[in-house]
Amino acid sequence: MKKVIYCFSGTGNSLRASRIIAEEIGGASIVSVKKGVESDLASDADMIGFICPVYEWDIPETMKDFAEKLTVNKNAYIFMVATYVAVHGRCFETMDKILREKGTQLHFGKPLRCVASQCIAYEPFPFPKLMVPYSDSRARVIGKQIAERKTNSYPKMSPITRKRYDKAMTPFLNIQHEYDNGFFTSDNCVGCGLCSRVCPCKNITMNGKQPLWNHNCIGCNACVVYCPKKAIMFRTPEAYEQLDNIITHHMGLPDKRTRYHNPHITAKDIISDGEEIAADGNK
Ligand SMILES: Cc1cc2nc3c(=O)[nH]c(=O)nc-3n(C[C@H](O)[C@H](O)[C@H](O)COP(=O)(O)O)c2cc1C
Ligand code: SF4
Ligand code: SF4
Structure with missing residues (x-):
């Protein structure tokens, strides 16, 4: 079969x-x-x-x-x-x-x-x-x-959820491809290019040893969490601030941004x- x-x-x-x-x-x-x-x-x-x-x-x-x-x-x-x-x-x-x-x-x-x-x-x-x-x-x-x-x-x-879909999701969908707007690299970047290889959208090009994000992102987080040097820094997009507020303050999660990927x-x-x-x- x-x-x-x-x-x-x-x-x-x-x-x-x-x-x-x-x-x-x-x-x-x-x-x-x-x-x-x-x-x-x-x-x-x-x-x-x-x-x-x-x-x-x-x-x-x-x-x-x-x-x-x-x-x-x-x-x-x-x-x-x-x-x-x-x-x-x-x-x-x-x-x-x-x-x-x-x-x-x-x-x-x-x-x-x-x-x-x-x-x-x-x-x-x-x-x-x-x-x-x-x-x-x-x-x-x-x-x-x-x-x-x-x-x-x-x-x-x-x-x-159906009733709230348009109102709740529009701010996120509007910035979907620009999720990468706040991405930049720290001095830890060694120019290995792994970030561009894990990206499912071919959204990261290498300018020599410098990754560049081209705003065709779908927000999967793979580049951020799989960078071996944790060198990809980010600003939380404005659209997510309210969600972050709910999760961090109402659910009591630490105000951190641990880079999680499935350990297996x-x-x-x-x-x-x-x-x-x-x-x-x-x-
Ligand atoms: C851009 C983005 C949007 C997400 N939206 C939702 C959502 O609407 N509802 C939800 O329960 N989880 C949401 N999540 C969490 C993921 O669905 C969840 O962590 C998933 O297991 C990630 O799968 P992956 O590790 O295979 O990428 C979202 C995650 C990302 C990165
Ligand atoms: S994976 Fe990390 S270290 Fe390698 S090029 Fe990308 S940002 Fe730099
Ligand atoms: S978050 Fe995902 S889609 Fe966006 S640039 Fe990084 S790897 Fe590509």
């Missing part, structure tokens, strides 16, 4: 979930959506998965653009797992709509709670040492359900365009 998981991941949570789920379903090809739709695996796969984070109560545009262009086998079992921290919003509805336009549908959708990856806006939470093992065990449970080809009427955006996922893993995971978890 041919199984393929299309993954988008900035800070590694979704790639980690993809690997665990691949193992639970007896092995699968994990293809990074950065690769574009050159790979036609989905046209004759029996099982197709989409695994990505929730961004601004929806799926990241990288995943949306990719899914829209993909040719899928209409008879395949199709699932989606969205990694998130608090509000999954309309991400499953978006994917289902894309699939229905292709003559099929989302058969199974599950949100998977993980550590919040937006360190440029607020301190990552919940505490990674506790949260990462929890997310791993939930991913295993979800993987087992997928292996059994369970179906569900995936979670929808709640009526309250390296920069090399993020750069890689695809991998085969066998049933025993080996590559």
Whole structure:
């Protein structure tokens, strides 16, 4: 049986979930959506998965653009797992709509709670040492359900969130591609270029040894958290100040910006365009 998981991941949570789920379903090809739709695996796969984070109560545009262009086998079992921290919003509805336009549908959708990856806006939470093992065990449970080809009427955006969507999300969506406006390098930068290689949007060019951000950013935080020298500095975008205020002051998180990435996922893993995971978890 041919199984393929299309993954988008900035800070590694979704790639980690993809690997665990691949193992639970007896092995699968994990293809990074950065690769574009050159790979036609989905046209004759029996099982197709989409695994990505929730961004601004929806799926990241990288995943949306990719899914829209993909040719899928209409008879395949199709699932989606969205990694998130608090509000999954309309991400499953978006994917289902894309699939229905292709003559099929989302058969199974599950949100998977993980550590919040937006360190440029607020301190990552919940505490990674506790949260990462929890997310791993939930991913295993979800993987087992997928292996059994369970179906569900995936979670929808709640009526309250739906009502607030436009007002709440517009400030973030307006600055989406300029998330990198406040990025700059400290003297610790050694010009290694790793930041430009982990970027899913080819948004960072190297001017000699100096990275330059070109404002085609999707805010994935990969460059910031995977820089080996922690040399990428940032100013929190104005649009996030209110959110930071809620998280830092009302939830009592420390006013820090620890650079979090999933501890099981390296920069090399993020750069890689695809991998085969066998049933025993080996590559
Ligand atoms: C730009 C951005 C927007 C996000 N928006 C949401 C959101 O709307 N709801 C939510 O619960 N989490 C949100 N998050 C948190 C991520 O969905 C979560 O940390 C996810 O596991 C990150 O996956 P990754 O490590 O594979 O990139 C956001 C993170 C980023 C970077
Ligand atoms: S990854 Fe860090 S050290 Fe390397 S070029 Fe980018 S900012 Fe500089
Ligand atoms: S510039 Fe950095 S934050 Fe923006 S998309 Fe690229 S890696 Fe992600």
